[in-house]
Amino acid sequence: MNPKSPLDELFRRKLSHYEVPPSDDLWDNIQLARAKKTSPRLPFWAPWLITSVCLSTLIYFSQDFLFLEQTESTSLEEKPIHEHFTPKTDSKIPTPILSGKTRTLPKKVAPIFNNSLPPQAAFIPSNDNIEQVTNTTNITDQTVQASENNFTSFPNITTLDATLPHELSMYSELLPVPFKKKLWFAKIDFLLSQDFINSSLTAKTPLFDAYSALRNNQEDLKVSNSFAVRMGISTLKGWGLRSGIQYSRMSQTLTLTIPDASNGRTSKNTFETIDIPLILTKEQSFGKLRAGLSLGTYLNMAFNQKGSFYSPGGTLIEFTSSKPGAYPAFKNRLGASLYSGISLSIPIGNSLEFMAEPYVRSRIPSISAEDYVLEQKIWYGGLFIGFRKQIGKGFYLP
Amino acid sequence: MRYLNIASPVEDNELIQGCLRQDRKYQEAVFRRYAGKLLVVSLRYARHRMEAEDILQDAFIRIFDHFDQFQGKGSLEGWMRRIVVNTALKNIDKKSFSNEIIGLETTAEDASGALPSVFSQLHEEELLQLIQQLPDGYRIVFNMYAIEGYSHAEISALLGIQESTSRSQLVKARKMLQSQILESQKLAV
Numbered sequence: 001m002n003p004k005s006p007l008d009e010l011f012r013r014k015l016s017h018y019e020v021p022p023s024d025d026l027w028d029n030i031q032l033a034r035a036k037k038t039s040p041r042l043p044f045w046a047p048w049l050i051t052s053v054c055l056s057t058l059i060y061f062s063q064d065f066l067f068l069e070q071t072e073s074t075s076l077e078e079k080p081i082h083e084h085f086t087p088k089t090d091s092k093i094p095t096p097i098l099s100g101k102t103r104t105l106p107k108k109v110a111p112i113f114n115n116s117l118p119p120q121a122a123f124i125p126s127n128d129n130i131e132q133v134t135n136t137t138n139i140t141d142q143t144v145q146a147s148e149n150n151f152t153s154f155p156n157i158t159t160l161d162a163t164l165p166h167e168l169s170m171y172s173e174l175l176p177v178p179f180k181k182k183l184w185f186a187k188i189d190f191l192l193s194q195d196f197i198n199s200s201l202t203a204k205t206p207l208f209d210a211y212s213a214l215r216n217n218q219e220d221l222k223v224s225n226s227f228a229v230r231m232g233i234s235t236l237k238g239w240g241l242r243s244g245i246q247y248s249r250m251s252q253t254l255t256l257t258i259p260d261a262s263n264g265r266t267s268k269n270t271f272e273t274i275d276i277p278l279i280l281t282k283e284q285s286f287g288k289l290r291a292g293l294s295l296g297t298y299l300n301m302a303f304n305q306k307g308s309f310y311s312p313g314g315t316l317i318e319f320t321s322s323k324p325g326a327y328p329a330f331k332n333r334l335g336a337s338l339y340s341g342i343s344l345s346i347p348i349g350n351s352l353e354f355m356a357e358p359y360v361r362s363r364i365p366s367i368s369a370e371d372y373v374l375e376q377k378i379w380y381g382g383l384f385i386g387f388r389k390q391i392g393k394g395f396y397l398p
Numbered sequence: 399m400r401y402l403n404i405a406s407p408v409e410d411n412e413l414i415q416g417c418l419r420q421d422r423k424y425q426e427a428v429f430r431r432y433a434g435k436l437l438v439v440s441l442r443y444a445r446h447r448m449e450a451e452d453i454l455q456d457a458f459i460r461i462f463d464h465f466d467q468f469q470g471k472g473s474l475e476g477w478m479r480r481i482v483v484n485t486a487l488k489n490i491d492k493k494s495f496s497n498e499i500i501g502l503e504t505t506a507e508d509a510s511g512a513l514p515s516v517f518s519q520l521h522e523e524e525l526l527q528l529i530q531q532l533p534d535g536y537r538i539v540f541n542m543y544a545i546e547g548y549s550h551a552e553i554s555a556l557l558g559i560q561e562s563t564s565r566s567q568l569v570k571a572r573k574m575l576q577s578q579i580l581e582s583q584k585l586a587v
Contacts, residue, residue, distance in 0.1 A: 005544075005572060006517075007517070007544075007572050007575060007576065008543070008544035008545075008572075010517055010518065010520075010525075011525055011529070011540075011544055011545060012544060012545050014520070014522050014525055015438060015442065015522060015525060015526065015545060016545070017435070018435075018438050018522040018526070019434030019435050019437075019438060020434055020437045020438050020441060020526075021433075021434055021437075022433045022434065022437050022451060022454065023451060026433065026451055026454065026455060027426060027429055027430075027433075029455055030429070030455050030458045030459060030462075031422075033455065033459055034459055034462065034463070203558070204488075205487075205488055205490075206558060208556070208558055209558040210554065210555055210557075210558040210559070211555050211556070211558065214555070373484075
């Protein structure tokens with residue numbers, strides 16, 4: 001308790017229980033202001049949730065559209081793939097055109113061939129079947145379906161490597177109608193990351209400049225480890241959309257020293273977050289190496305924390321979430337961050353790639369921490385390393 | 399019934415539960431029960447009533463929006479008072495603390511002796527007016543130290559000023575209040 005002068009005591013005693021009735025319309029104004037503020041609108045994290053659900057649903061139901069070898073291309077198993085299609089550099093491919101005529105072009109051959117694409121992805125039409133394949137001018141939905149069934153029974157159908165889908169665009173004239181619709185590939189990433197975090201605190205008002213300076217001086221470099229699972233779909237041309245879930249655990253060691261206090265104290269703080277990424281990617285192949293640019297956003301949800309820090313008032317605040325009465329500043333705190341990375345991958349097996357993705361991520365100030373007197377600006381930098389697995393062989397959107 | 403009859407013995411716990419459910423009846427009951435006391439808090443920090451009501455409105459919006467952050471450690475009133483004070487502090491210009499009032503001597507010792515009896519005869523409304531007439535810096539520090547009970551170290555950290563500035567502003571505030579009270583009594587005589 002502060003030593004009080006009689007004057008202080010006089011004011012405190014007389015005013016602490018004194019009441020002044022507010023104006024009649026104050027309650028109405030509060031209701032009005034809250035109604036405006038809470039007018040129905042989607043929460044800012046809704047796009048992540050909607051996209052994740054849509055993506056998961058799409059991938060789940062697209063199983064019906066996946067070109068699984070065991071059901072659709074049993075005939076392929078009768079002969080090795082290289083017997084279905086053996087590229088020859090001087091061979092000529094009769095190329096169908098809509099007029100019904102055929103022209104012969106020097107055949108460009110995709111550098112890698114295997115059985116990882118759907119049978120429709122590329123084929124060498126025999127003379128007997130060429131008319132059936134090329135006469136697409138009057139194709140209806142039913143005939144498309146019928147054509148697809150026929151294609152799967154072609155004896156000389158082969159497939160192209162899905163890891164180089166953009167290469168297929170040069171064969172678009174060869175592809176049947178269904179293939180000219182967007183072909184999508186579903187992939188799943190398993191990634192681990194070591195992250196380095198740099199944070200700076202600034203006061204929302206000049207009143208808290210001293211407090212932010214104190215915190216900035218006390219808080220050191222933080223390190224975190226993350227594990228992420230991302231699912232995504234991508235097009236032949238390398239455009240993709242990925243979402244999933246990421247768990248991160250950030251560690252921080254603080255030596256807390258309050259001004260005028262004789263002793264400091266060391267606190268080891270940890271913060272655990274669950275993040276939902278939503279990332280747009282564009283990838284390109286360079287030989288076996290596949291490189292891409294990833295841009296997107298993260299929804300950050302801090303769900304568990306342990307440790308302590310100093311409040312603006314200078315008292316030591318315990319914020320361990322499991323302790324009763326812990327300071328709720330970070331409890332279920334939502335935030336968002338911007339993400340950019342460069343993905344690099346090389347194939348290491350059937351539909352499996354090893355990948356590395358250096359990245360930077362910057363936290364957008366949390367919208368749910370209006371009461372917090374400081375604005376936290378956080379930069380993350382790190383390197384994701386892991387594997388990417390293609391699911392199935394590709395699918396058309398329904 | 400438009401809102402809960404707050405004259406009835408509705409416990410704070412019941413109000414808290416209702417507010418946690420975002421039940422408007424209970425929110426209004428909380429407003430009716432505490433708005434008068436909280437308006438006095440905002441009046442102490444504001445320069446005039448209109449500003450005080452703006453502060454109180456913002457504070458109540460924050461209270462109802464973040465009711466789930468009330469931990470129940472202290473009283474509901476104490477928690478709401480802190481929010482009103484924090485809301486008031488948000489609107490304060492730091493420059494207020496550099497304004498010096500010419501004519502008031504700054505000394506380490508301030509009036510700590512017994513007050514003349516005339517002081518205790520002052521009504522609450524008069525005391526409130528005296529506080530409101532103080533310059534911004536004096537008013538804030540006096541409120542935080544004398545009435546809210548913050549230490550100079552805490553005020554220093556909260557306001558981003560030196561502790562010596564806080565002490566100096568307090569001494570000046572007390573001197574100004576005393577001189578104003580004595581002046582008003584002279585005029586009354």
